[in-house]
Amino acid sequence: KNQVEQSPQSLIILEGKNCTLQCNYTVSPFSNLRWYKQDTGRGPVSLTIMTFSENTKSNGRYTATLDADTKQSSLHITASQLSDSASYICVVSAGNAGNMLTFGGGTRLMVKP
């Protein structure tokens, strides 16, 4: 069964600090991995997408890494801001008909002043 596990479930950091969120997956065959940011009460918004051959991708202060051998990804947030408070969801796409997505449970990040 395809699964995506994220850790930690929740995280509180001080404004300006860095943090790293983890994602482990067992989706097969693998097509791509996305990180989404979901603000409370809103729909998720795509931050990054990585295919099998990519092992790092940045989007401003967000840097995602992918290790396809160990089936792990991380999202690093640099110099956190209050507006980074949200849920961060790891989503893996299977490389089969339909490209169906498997969603992780998300990491709830709170940035405090």
Place this chain on the structure above:
Amino acid sequence: EADIYQTPRYLVIGTGKKITLECSQTMGHDKMYWYQQDPGMELHLIHYSYGVNSTEKGDLSSESTVSRIRTEHFPLTLESARPSHTSQYLCASSRRGGEETQYFGPGTRLLVL
């Protein structure tokens, strides 16, 4: 910014009522999706569509139904709402082929009393 809209944003209704959650996108995307998300929990796919007149059930069993008569419109209907249907419903759309990044609407929060 994604052009995908959901109405209503919030809905409180009594048990047994029929409701329709609206979802429209102006991006010309072929694929559309409905997800159900309980607070703090992961998203679960309940319906999807590859295009006009195409509807499929998702991973999570749902008593709701959908229709896709026009490309831009993908309404979800509950014939007889129950308290167990209380949840957030998120609509998304994507292009067919390529990265197929899903763009999400703001969601509808449904409370059935």
